[in-house]
Amino acid sequence: MSDDETNTPNANGIDGTHGLSRNLGRAELTDDESNQGLFDDLLSGEPIFENKEVLRPSYTPHELPHRSDQINKMATILVAALRGETPSNILIYGKTGTGKTASAKFVSKELESTSQKYSVPCDVEYINCEVTDTQYRVLAQLANKFIEKNEARIDDRIDSLEELLDAVDEYESESDFEPDDSPSAESADLFEYPAADDPDESRPGARSGSSRSQHGSGDQHRLASSGNENSSHAGGSPGETKGSSSGPVETGAPRDGGVNGSGGEAETDAKGGGNQNESATDRRSSGRPADHPLESTGFDSREAIDRRIEELEDDRESFEEVPMTGWPTDRVYSVFFDAVDYDERVVVIMLDEIDKLVEKSGDDTLYNLSRMNSELENSRVSIIGISNDLKFTDFLDPRVKSSLGEEEIVFPPYDANQLRDILQHRSEVAFKSGALSDDVIPLCAAFAAQEHGDARRALDLLRTAGELAERAQAETIVEEHVRQAQDKIELDRVVEVVRTLPTQSKLVLFSIIMLEKNGVHSINTGEVFNIYKRLCEEIDADVLTQRRVTDLISELDMLGIVNAVVVSKGRYGRTKEISLSVPLEETEAVLLSDSRLSDIDDVQPFVQARFEN
Numbered sequence: 001m002s003d004d005e006t007n008t009p010n011a012n013g014i015d016g017t018h019g020l021s022r023n024l025g026r027a028e029l030t031d032d033e034s035n036q037g038l039f040d041d042l043l044s045g046e047p048i049f050e051n052k053e054v055l056r057p058s059y060t061p062h063e064l065p066h067r068s069d070q071i072n073k074m075a076t077i078l079v080a081a082l083r084g085e086t087p088s089n090i091l092i093y094g095k096t097g098t099g100k101t102a103s104a105k106f107v108s109k110e111l112e113s114t115s116q117k118y119s120v121p122c123d124v125e126y127i128n129c130e131v132t133d134t135q136y137r138v139l140a141q142l143a144n145k146f147i148e149k150n151e152a153r154i155d156d157r158i159d160s161l162e163e164l165l166d167a168v169d170e171y172e173s174e175s176d177f178e179p180d181d182s183p184s185a186e187s188a189d190l191f192e193y194p195a196a197d198d199p200d201e202s203r204p205g206a207r208s209g210s211s212r213s214q215h216g217s218g219d220q221h222r223l224a225s226s227g228n229e230n231s232s233h234a235g236g237s238p239g240e241t242k243g244s245s246s247g248p249v250e251t252g253a254p255r256d257g258g259v260n261g262s263g264g265e266a267e268t269d270a271k272g273g274g275n276q277n278e279s280a281t282d283r284r285s286s287g288r289p290a291d292h293p294l295e296s297t298g299f300d301s302r303e304a305i306d307r308r309i310e311e312l313e314d315d316r317e318s319f320e321e322v323p324m325t326g327w328p329t330d331r332v333y334s335v336f337f338d339a340v341d342y343d344e345r346v347v348v349i350m351l352d353e354i355d356k357l358v359e360k361s362g363d364d365t366l367y368n369l370s371r372m373n374s375e376l377e378n379s380r381v382s383i384i385g386i387s388n389d390l391k392f393t394d395f396l397d398p399r400v401k402s403s404l405g406e407e408e409i410v411f412p413p414y415d416a417n418q419l420r421d422i423l424q425h426r427s428e429v430a431f432k433s434g435a436l437s438d439d440v441i442p443l444c445a446a447f448a449a450q451e452h453g454d455a456r457r458a459l460d461l462l463r464t465a466g467e468l469a470e471r472a473q474a475e476t477i478v479e480e481h482v483r484q485a486q487d488k489i490e491l492d493r494v495v496e497v498v499r500t501l502p503t504q505s506k507l508v509l510f511s512i513i514m515l516e517k518n519g520v521h522s523i524n525t526g527e528v529f530n531i532y533k534r535l536c537e538e539i540d541a542d543v544l545t546q547r548r549v550t551d552l553i554s555e556l557d558m559l560g561i562v563n564a565v566v567v568s569k570g571r572y573g574r575t576k577e578i579s580l581s582v583p584l585e586e587t588e589a590v591l592l593s594d595s596r597l598s599d600i601d602d603v604q605p606f607v608q609a610r611f612e613n
């Protein structure tokens with residue numbers, strides 16, 4: 001191809017010199033002149049997709065058709081968090097691709113944004129237990145996330161206090177105000193927490209009081225080393241909270257005002273609003289003018305603010321990030337516990353694929369998480385477990401089972417009509433108009449409904465059909481592209497399953513392939529075993545017993561890779577007849593890509609040997 005040809009503008013006006021590199025300097029232009037046009041042809045086709053990303057699993061849709069019942073039920077349970085109460089734990093069940101994760105994430109996003117709107121402290125943490133599958137890792141991940149959040153809050157609080165200091169400086173320099181030298185501890189206490197031994201403060205109801213009982217007993221003490229533990233006020237009485245906007249939101253004091261839906265504006269940073277009456281009293285005695293920046297803040301002097309900043313800095317210093325391995329689990333738990341309890345808030349922990357966690361490491365994590373509330377002083381924890389295995393609760397300790405399953409929400413499979421709606425919604429954003437022929441969405445929906453009503457599968461089909469059409473430079477996606485997409489997805493699945501088989505299973509499968517390739521039909525276990533034995537010797541692998549090989553054949557059958565039927569041979573008893581259920585050549589290629597099996601040079605002699613045995 002000549003340079004001239006290469007630089008001919010294509011249908012999109014994108015070409016080497018005038019399109020993509022329009023803004024490049026002279027040197028680049030010279031380079032582009034040697035462009036071979038490798039991408040030009042591909043770019044020239046009118047793209048079918050408007051926004052392919054919305055068909056990918058990573059995309060969280062803003063609308064979830066046919067899930068409003070489940071979403072409303074979740075919201076009804078979780079709204080308790082916005083009232084400062086502990087929501088019941090929820091277990092969500094349903095087969096794969098039924099929208100469990102998407103719905104739960106949608107609800108938690110709404111919950112977090114509403115909590116911000118009303119300044120109610122509520123945090124949602126999502127953990128995928130397929131990836132994070134041990135108690136250590138779950139607790140470490142949660143601990144580090146909460147430490148991060150605590151640090152961010154502390155930084156915000158310190159920023160607010162520093163702004164307050166600046167305002168005081170400015171005010172005093174402008175007005176020659178004489179600061180009051182009297183001890184400031186009393187007012188500073190507005191930002192403090194009740195004494196550790198105040199019984200009111202350590203029970204759950206105390207959360208609606210305006211204080212952190214951070215200085216509770218034991219090791220929690222190290223999280224906040226305040227010198228003002230004798231605080232006598234701080235609005236500790238539970239009844240005080242209703243309607244109060246207690247809090248120096250950014251200064252470390254609690255935000256219960258928001259919990260009651262009554263405000264708690266972030267702007268009140270340094271205002272001790274929960275104690276308005278007391279502030280009024282202080283004001284009368286403080287002798288400060290009403291427009292003084294410290295008025296109604298609860299701080300009497302710059303020193304009180306400095307002390308509070310120091311405390312917050314000490315708190316921040318005391319947080320210790322949990323390494324991903326190496327600590328005793330007790331210690332990880334204790335750091336997690338302290339991090340959660342540092343602030344008054346409701347925490348929702350979402351454990352996706354919770355069955356994987358139980359399968360891998362038992363129910364200790366769930367046991368610990370579900371009993372935390374009886375020990376937490378400031379915060380409350382609620383758990384949402386998501387699973388597609390309905391039976392996993394059989395393996396749980398009865399106490400964990402009843403605590404976790406306080407509320408259960410079932411996600412039924414979608415039928416073809418529902419899948420059609422879901423695809424329709426997404427396709428409006430995903431494709432250019434007119435890119436889909438009429439039968440494409442119904443066909444994708446029908447294929448996916450046949451599986452088990454899996455929306456993920458339906459979306460994959462639609463995306464793959466679009467990609468195949470795009471590759472074929474077709475202008476519209478038609479039924480044939482969907483059928484090809486179905487085959488491709490199926491093949492990809494097989495390739496993935498075969499690729500990840502253990503070596504022994506690969507050898508068994510390879511033996512079956514060799515027999516089929518040599519025209520053997522109705523293969524029996526003995527024949528497979530003979531070839532398998534020789535293959536093992538060839539590559540120096542351990543030889544399993546025939547009984548074990550029979551088990552491996554059954555496993556391949558369950559994975560849908562082979563078909564093994566038991567047939568009666570009259571007086572010779574019963575035997576298994578085995579045949580391959582997946583495309584032979586592609587499967588063989590995957591097996592040979594395994595470095596151990598690729599050492600097998602010529603298997604023909606082994607197959608011949610079958611007749612000798």
Ligand SMILES: Nc1ncnc2c1ncn2[C@@H]1O[C@H](COP(=O)(O)OP(=O)(O)OP(=O)(O)O)[C@@H](O)[C@H]1O
Pocket residue numbers: 056057058059060061063064065066067094095096097098099100101102103387388422455456459
């Ligand atoms: N009602 C719906 N509307 C729009 N998209 C949906 C809907 N339900 C599911 N999806 C989409 O289908 C895909 C799979 O959904 P999701 O991950 O929520 O399934 P799941 O039930 O959690 O499956 P798994 O158990 O395999 O994790 C996602 O891309 C999701 O956006």
